[in-house]
Amino acid sequence: MNIFSTKKDLTGCILSYKAKNKSIGFVPTMGALHQGHLSLISTAKKKNDVVVVSIFVNPTQFDNVEDLKKYPKTLENDIKLLDTISCDIVFTPSVEEIYAENIVSNKFNFDGLENQMEGKFRTGHFDGVATIVKTLFEIVQPNRAYFGQKDFQQLQIIKKMVKKNRLPVKIKGCSIFREEDGLAMSSRNIRLSKKQREAAPFIYKTLKKVQRKIGAKNITEINEWVENEFKKQPLLELEYFTIAEEKTLETVEKRESDKKYRAFMAVFAGKIRLIDNIRLK
Secondary structure, eight states: OEEEOSHHHHHHHHHHHHHTTOOEEEEEEOSOOOHHHHHHHHHHHHHOSEEEEEEOOOGGGOSOHHHHHHSOOOHHHHHHHHHHTTOSEEEOOOHHHHHTTOOOOOOOOOTTGGGSTHHHHSTTHHHHHHHHHHHHHHHHOOSEEEEEGGGHHHHHHHHHHHHHTTOSOEEEEEOOOBOTTSOBOOGGGGGSOHHHHHHTTHHHHHHHHHHHHTTTSOHHHHHHHHHHHHHTOTTOEEEEEEEEETTTOOBOSSOOTTSOEEEEEEEEETTEEEEEEEEEO
C-alpha cells in the first residue's frame, strides 16, 4: 500500500498506472473509517484495477467551527485498517497542501439542489463539498468515484457538479451501510454517549414506518406523525423531516406515479447531528 501526502508524489504514481491503461477507482473520505467506508472500497476494488482512498477533513464544508474541531481524527488506525483490506493508494494531504494559504470555497450553481434540506441549515456546506471533491478529482483523475447514499443530497450535488464541469469521472452511489440495529454508519457515531447511541436507532425505525405508511396516509399526515413521534424522544431532537423527489430534491405535498421519492431527516442527539434517508416505494 502506497501512502502519499503531496499532490506531486500522488500524481506521479497515478500517471504510471494511467500509462499502463489501469482503471482508477476513488473513495474520498474524511477519515474515522468504519465498515461503511470499507464497503465502498470493496465495491471499488471489484470494478477497478487500482483503488485510491483519500483521508482529508475538509474545513470549508463545516459551517460550525466546533463541529470541525470535534470531528474524529484517527489517521493511524485508518491506515492500519486500509492495509488489512489491501488498499492500493492512500492520499493524506494537509490543509496547506490542498488550499495553500487560501482556505475558502469556490462558488457553484447546482440548479437549486443546494437550496433544499441540508442547504437550508448548513450555509455554504455544498460549495465546500464541491470544492474539495472537484480538487481531488483533478488530482486523482479517477475513472469512477464512490459515495454512500446516506448523504443522498451530497451524491446528487456531486453528480450535478461533474456534469456541469464535464469531468471525465463516473459517480457511483452505494447503498447505506447500517449497524445491526439499523443506525446508519457515520464517523460521528463514536461521539454518541451510551444513552444517545441506544436512542439513535429510532431514526431508522421511524423511516421504515414512514415507508410503510406512505401508501395509506397523505404526506401532511405523515409529516405530523413524525414530528409527534420525535416529541416523545427526550434524547433526540428533530431538525427536519421531508419527503422529496429524488431528482430535484424538492419537498412534495403529493406524490406522482412517474417519479421517485425519498424521506429525509436530520436529528440532533445532544450536539451531534445525524442524517438518514430511505427510498419510498
